[in-house]
Amino acid sequence: MLYAFGFERLGVVVGDLYLVDPSLPAGREGPERGVRLEVRMFERGDAGGSLYKAWPxxxxxxxxxxxxxxxxxxxxxxxxxxxxxxxxTGWGPVDDVFTPELSADPVGWLADRLADPAALLAEAGVGRGEVGPHDVADLQAAQPDIMRFVEQLIDTAADGLQARPPHWEQLASARISWL
Structure with a gap:
């Protein structure tokens, strides 16, 4: 499942994830499931000169x-x-960051981060001039809706309804997700 929230140039995508990575360190081996949320740049393409065509x-x-x-x-x-x-860095994320606050309350921690998009973008090294003039305020206003979908996906992943491998396969390595 994939949900997308697009603003002017900035957007948020949220999806379920099932991951098996044999290269994970000891203590993190074995399959993982849950929710991935990414803040991304969105681009609108040219509709080809017509107001009625779909935008890429x-x-x-x-x-x-x-x-x-x-x-x-x-x-x-x-x-x-x-x-x-x-x-x-490009398409590759920096190393995994685990913090006590995130471990103690992952959903609350994420809600707090999305409630302050300016700080989140500053941490990511993104200047205000790289995003649309209303993106920060629009993301902040959409935070409750985004979190509703995050919580829904967490529940369905925990119930085995999303973020799951095909039942007939034993997977040594996999990433089953849009993200």
Whole structure:
């Protein structure tokens, strides 16, 4: 499942995620499931000279990411592997960042971060001139709606309704998600 919130140049995408990465360090081995949220640049393409054609919309470079994940072996809803990436280099995120505040209350921590988009963008190294003039205020106003979808996806992932592998496959490595 993928949800997208687009503003002028800035957007937020939220999706469920099932991940198996054999290169994870000890203590983080095994499959993970949960929700990934990315703040990204959005680009509107040329509709080809007509006001009635659909606009091409591109989800461009990621700026910031939160991974509200849990080990599949952990109790549902534990979010015991929640971390974030404060910035990106191109398409690649910086290292995983685990903080006590994020571990203690992943959903509340994310809600607080989205409530202050200016600070989030500053942490990502994004200048105000890179985003639209109303993007920060629009993202801040949309925060309750975004969080409603985050919480819904966390619940469906914990229930095994999203963020799951195909039942017939044993996967040694996988990333099942739009994000």
């Amino acid at each position: 919309i591109t989800l461009e470079r990621p700026l910031w990411r939160a991974d509200l994940l849990e080990s599949v072996a952990s109790p549902p809803g534990s979010l015991d592997r929640a971390h974030y990436h404060p910035s990106f």
